[in-house]
Amino acid sequence: MPSPAYLLKRVDFIFKDEKDWKEILKNSINRPAHELINELISSELKGRGGAGFPTGLKWKLTAEVDDSIKYVICNADEGEPGTFKDREILSKVPLKVLTSMAVCGHVIGSKEGYIYLRGEYFFLQPELNKSIREFKDYCNEINFDFTIRIFMGSGAYICGEETALFESMEGKRGEPRNKPPFPSTYGYMGKPTVINNVETLAHCYTIFEYGSKRFYDLGVQYSRGSKLFSVSGDTPKPGIYELELGMSLVDFVDEFGDGDTKAVQVGGASGFLVPRKGFRETTIGFQGKLTGISLPTGGSMMLFNSSRSMYNVLDNYLEFFREESCGQCTPCRVGCQQLLNGIKAVKRGEKNALYLNKLMRLTETMQYTAKCGLGQSVANSFSAIVENFREEMIY
């Protein structure tokens, strides 16, 4: 019996019109920095780019660093398979994002912002530039010194990783840096930098518009507010939906599944694969002390029905990682490739099923030793698929 669909709470903040942006900008930059930071902290907004770092704290840490040059960067690299909501934000409500960037500039003491836009979204540029000009004109009008520019990517998923993104903006190969130091002290051009996902900035706008309480009241403990979900795969209604955080995966599948959902990939290829038997105990949000499993996501929800071969799915993911790895560290550069070779060998019967266990050891090593989130996250879907769909891997 399907659970009632109203358990999924649709929200409409992000795409609500942006007509009041001038007022919000003017009001916000007249508020002291600490007040804005506290507003964000009490909203409990966490980054929507995947890692879920508290946004208020990020701004606060960067504001505290003493430096005359700082940067605000909007991460619009959106490369995670199954994610397509940032583009929608930038085409429908770009001024919200620009406003939040400028407010961030006010808070941390920065006069320069960049939008790192993935090369695939080249076509967004003309419109976005128009908004940027409109925005700049208004800033000039009110004597507020903040300049936003677009920096185009050129087709590299890893450049969504914040430090790789800085390297890329500096004109180099997009290879992640060692952390520490973190962006709040050493970011773009070695300067203190706030980097936020497009959607995070859009939520900031909501918070500046309505106050933190309206945001905080949505969602559940540790996972406050709403989130955009990019729904794709075997679903009758693919698209972008703003939903309250903390929903159960069962409800999600009831709403979006095609009645035959075998597994859901939460958070894209680098996220978590949940097989049918896990739907009930899984909620969507950030890890906390909630019962059951709570999965973070950049918003990608891909549904697979029973006609899909999970071997093919994994093969496709590994191919993706093998190509998109920056190639810097051994576990990821070589690991992705040998995992791919490994599952092919098992499928062809050149290695026996026990070899899958050895490959699991390999993904575990990647999880613990890879230099950045890309290599570390390969284990997520690999182990879920191999553990739950073992027969499909072999036969």
Place this chain on the structure above:
Amino acid sequence: MYPVTELIKNLADRHGRERRNLLPILQGVVEQEKYLSEYSMIEIARELDLPASEVYGTATFYSFLEYKKMGKYIIRICKTITCSMKGKNQIIKTIEDMLKINVGETTPDGNFSLLQTNCLGFCHKAPAMLINYEVYTDLTPEKVREILTNYINKKGREE
């Protein structure tokens, strides 16, 4: 269309000659030329006072900065999971049949190159592809044939 040496100089004048201006310059060259020839890379290196090998190393990191000669229209079919599930192979087959080239090749007249790429961010409208910077979604073999026919005709009209 500028001769490439002049183009590079103009781009450097516009963006600057620091290392951090390298990507926009590479992109500018690719926008016009569709790829970075060895000559362009050496010119860029000279213009920015960088070792050529660093320019090459940076360019080859990015999948949109092609370094092999490309056609006037670069077709990039998404091959990531959703597009793959929703029939990208048929789309590729259709294009291969129509243009008589395989993935990775360019038509002899130098008009089309066929490549695959990773997720384009249109999974809800899979399968998807790019032709240069234009996105095409919800592809079916019929639709692709129509799109390509348009390009071929457009090409014909331009000449």
Place this chain on the structure above:
Amino acid sequence: MINLTINNKKLQVEEGTTIFEAAKLNNILIPHFCYMENVHQIGSCRICVVEVEGGKTLMASCVTPATEGMIVHTNSERVRDVRKVIFELMLSDHPKECLSCWRNQNCELQDLGNLIQLHEFRYEGAKSKDVIDSSSPSIVRDSSKCILCRRCVTVCNEIQGVGLMNPHHRGFSTFIGPSEDELLGESVCTNCGQCVLVCPVGALKEKDSTAAVWEALYDKSRTVVVQTAPAVRAALGEVFAYEPGTLVTGKMAAALHQLGFDYVFDTNFAADLTIMEEGSEFLERVTNAFNTKEKNHVLPMITSCSPGWIKFMEHRYPDQLAHLSSCKSPHMMLGALTKTYFAEKMNIDPAKLFVVSVMPCTAKKFEITRPEMFSNGLADVDAVITTRELGRMIKDAGIDFRSLEDGEFDSPLGLSSGAADIFGTTGGVMEAALRTVYELVTGRELPGIKLHIKPLSGLNRIKTAELKIENPLPAYSFLNGVTVKVAVTSGLKGAAELLEQIKNGTSPYHFIEIMGCPGGCISGGGQPRPVNDAIRTLRLEAIYREDEGKLLRKSHENEDIQMLYRDFLGAPLGHKSHELLHTVYAQRSKN
């Protein structure tokens, strides 16, 4: 100070210390691979990971700073497990052909294997690359063995400022080298071999010339002459397990005789000769500058005995070539003299002479192929082998090096002064030149303890000194009161800095010594591995000991040199000198 715990030991370290360094200071060794102290710390191989309590992942100890209260485990089950897997991954993309690999038994990957102890290869799979580039006369690149540690990248970019070795492409297809189709032999590579020196495996190696040398030695119709550079004697011992900094001059000469060389000469002889020629050239330029009205002088003058540096200059500053001294490098001078002066004297057909140079340097393999280095259609030098190659030949010949009795160099091209010895280290050429020039100008000995100019020695990148001329001899009265400014650098990044000054017209110097390799020839690209600053310092001290141990300390007092001018060359910068000892340079393109 920071308090932390490693393997249950409570430690205190300075702020900014990495976990790796903290452990090392306290005698806890963490296996590592890509790390090179103070030079290359990028955290890419991940072999050095350790467990930090409370961390979600393990940490690369070589790049993670120790923080207050940190509790670290370097040998937990998890750490040892993953280390093994990472090592297996490295090997899965590596041809395991140790027995036919020239790095066998001298390979850092093997050393790591010794620590980690594998008993199976679980992750065999794809291999990423297999290009072998042997286009360069100096260096061979075998990408199949490259482990992507990127040490060569750091050295070629950060230290040498050449920027040729770089990562290309991405993911599993990443490779390190010049760009895809570019051959080393046709590139801007200076052939310095610093990358070869730091490569932990068999991916970068010197082009082997031992085969040609063996062939010449076996050919009874040839007279085979060998010469050895000053820096070789300070490092060759390391191949035979001597402590770094052990001088093995006598044993080296003995081994060369045993190998069957007909004459064993000392490049040092030609170093003294270089001082005579280069010193005279400097005086000529200075005289032009201070004594004549027409300002056609080109100062500063820059030394020219380092062929890696020369090629760098030709690519980067082709419009500044006039600053280079026109002197050939010492071994080329000696080669030219061997085929003329010596051949005449001994009545040997020069075409039957085969001259071998044993050098600390890979660039000298390139140098002998330059068209300028042929006189009368004959190559001045026929083959260059590095210190490492000589070590291999000695071993191959079954010579028990450690038990050799000391031998001697042969005359007439064997006697040398202490000034020649210090050619092997950064600052040495300058000091040697000033010992002679100062005395020629003033009639007095160079002031300074034991004839040394302290500020010019050591491993700092750019070193400078000033020397005020007072009461010169009458012939040089125009120099009275002039302060001569000199600078010394080693490593090409420093060279570029000094050249930029010259280009901008802001260089305050009259005379500059540049050596291509950091530290000078003692750590040239052909020297035994490993090389780090501690070992550089030991070798450098050995060189100064050799100098101070000699009675003859100044080039112009070398009697064999005086005889050479008397009997054969005439005067410094004379017609014969120009023909045999001086050269010209080529303009090359920047990329």
